[in-house]
Amino acid sequence: MKRDRHPGVVVIGASHAGLAVAAELRKLEYLHPITLISDEVALPYHRPHLSKECISGQMPVPRDLRPLGFFAENDIDLRLNSSVVAIERNLHQVRLSFENLPYENLIIATGADARRLPEAIDPEGHAITLRVRADWEILSVRLRRARHIVVIGGGLIGLEVAAAACALGAAVTVIEAAGQLMARSLYLPLAEEVLQRHTANGINFRLNARVASVGSSGITLEHGERIDADLVVAAVGSSPRCDLAVEAGLACSDGIETDAQGRTADPVIFALGDCARWSNSGRSERHESVAASQAQAKAVAAAITGVAAPPNVPLRLWSTQGEIRLQMSGPVKTGCKTHLEQVEESGLLLRAVEDGRLIAVQALDAARSFSSAVSRIGEIESPRDASLIANCSN
Amino acid sequence: MSDNGEAAARVWECILCGWRYDEAEGDPDSGIAPGTRWEDIPDDWFCPECGAAKTEFDMVLVS
Ligand SMILES: Cc1cc2nc3c(=O)[nH]c(=O)nc-3n(C[C@H](O)[C@H](O)[C@H](O)COP(=O)(O)OP(=O)(O)OC[C@H]3O[C@@H](n4cnc5c(N)ncnc54)[C@H](O)[C@@H]3O)c2cc1C
Ligand SMILES: [Zn+2]
Numbered sequence: 001m002k003r004d005r006h007p008g009v010v011v012i013g014a015s016h017a018g019l020a021v022a023a024e025l026r027k028l029e030y031l032h033p034i035t036l037i038s039d040e041v042a043l044p045y046h047r048p049h050l051s052k053e054c055i056s057g058q059m060p061v062p063r064d065l066r067p068l069g070f071f072a073e074n075d076i077d078l079r080l081n082s083s084v085v086a087i088e089r090n091l092h093q094v095r096l097s098f099e100n101l102p103y104e105n106l107i108i109a110t111g112a113d114a115r116r117l118p119e120a121i122d123p124e125g126h127a128i129t130l131r132v133r134a135d136w137e138i139l140s141v142r143l144r145r146a147r148h149i150v151v152i153g154g155g156l157i158g159l160e161v162a163a164a165a166c167a168l169g170a171a172v173t174v175i176e177a178a179g180q181l182m183a184r185s186l187y188l189p190l191a192e193e194v195l196q197r198h199t200a201n202g203i204n205f206r207l208n209a210r211v212a213s214v215g216s217s218g219i220t221l222e223h224g225e226r227i228d229a230d231l232v233v234a235a236v237g238s239s240p241r242c243d244l245a246v247e248a249g250l251a252c253s254d255g256i257e258t259d260a261q262g263r264t265a266d267p268v269i270f271a272l273g274d275c276a277r278w279s280n281s282g283r284s285e286r287h288e289s290v291a292a293s294q295a296q297a298k299a300v301a302a303a304i305t306g307v308a309a310p311p312n313v314p315l316r317l318w319s320t321q322g323e324i325r326l327q328m329s330g331p332v333k334t335g336c337k338t339h340l341e342q343v344e345e346s347g348l349l350l351r352a353v354e355d356g357r358l359i360a361v362q363a364l365d366a367a368r369s370f371s372s373a374v375s376r377i378g379e380i381e382s383p384r385d386a387s388l389i390a391n392c393s394n
Numbered sequence: 395m396s397d398n399g400e401a402a403a404r405v406w407e408c409i410l411c412g413w414r415y416d417e418a419e420g421d422p423d424s425g426i427a428p429g430t431r432w433e434d435i436p437d438d439w440f441c442p443e444c445g446a447a448k449t450e451f452d453m454v455l456v457s
Contacts, residue, residue: 046445
């Protein structure tokens, strides 16, 4: 079928962010061609499954983001296993290995790479990382053979991998440079509870500890302690894939810089998802979550089709660490009051209050309490409400 | 397709990510036609936003 000759939208990256923009554009009845380019071989998949159900073995492969039929039905030209090698802004086209594709609007959704340890610490590259499906395939084979595992980084992904490894019967030690686990996403009282539960399950922790070197038989910490390991996993954050944008002269600083609707300095080019740094009322931030990608996708599609921007909704994040299930919504800020209470059977609900207003909710094994508390984010938290919630917990 | 129109369409919410399944709208992207009642969705269907299983959904009352 020959569509119009309008160049339409080209999207670089077909994961959570890129695919969500394409789907959202069609929902808004965008009529022109949409080309989605992915350098991965597999059909787009749910990335969070990699460190959860896939690593523990509950799921044989991550689930597809959309069934194959979705792309043809929505007239989205999905190109797997192809890389964009350059953005030629003056020509309004992107360059692939063997062809050029023109665009009217370009969307950069190139995501991020797992950050690697500095060469000075791991000169032979023993530590392995987890970001894409191919990484998971390697990691799950190595995990099932290893008996002593060191996980560097006590964040969301590090703890998910550690809990899965522990359940498989390995001896696991987690090294964290900060004084608490998941410092970017959890308030301290809940982080302490997570630490206790993992410790009770047999995971060893070294907090406030830095790795000095990684070798073939283990690691050495800066204070000299040696920990033997036949597998070292580095889960030390991500670095945004901005190289194409930088070469095209777009402003980047730990993320491609955009306005509050994802527009870069070039008005026809947008960026979103893990590769982008969105600015909003004077603050700029690189969000790294499925929910943020989806919210940004709605905003970008609205900007391109010229409809009103969607309202802001509280974004959610979740993590499954063995038996522990965490859910979070709202920012982690210093200087606000937190209330931790027992809810449901053995669950915990934390509410963070700033200037009398509920700004964040976090839950451990308390999905239902979480859902109802999330809807109150932004509201004035009166002391009576607080006691009411505590009394209602069952 | 099932009997929409008869009973009012209900809404189910994914307890992980908050995505809502509205019986009136279905989930056409995953092959679930508008009007499909919750009971008639296959057990291997999952949340299109976060991949959570059907069992991770709760019915919500929408006013
Ligand atoms: C193991 C793991 C667990 C996670 N768990 C959670 C979770 O529980 N909850 C949550 O909310 N978030 C989680 N996240 C974060 C979430 O997966 C990311 O926020 C999300 O994937 C961001 O989507 P994205 O499309 O921006 O980037 P990505 O998912 O990184 O996708 C970018 C895509 O673009 C491709 N690409 C890059 N450059 C090019 C190019 N030049 N040409 C063609 N293709 C290119 C990449 O190969 C990739 O496929 C997790 C992440 C990981 C790695
Ligand atoms: Zn969901």
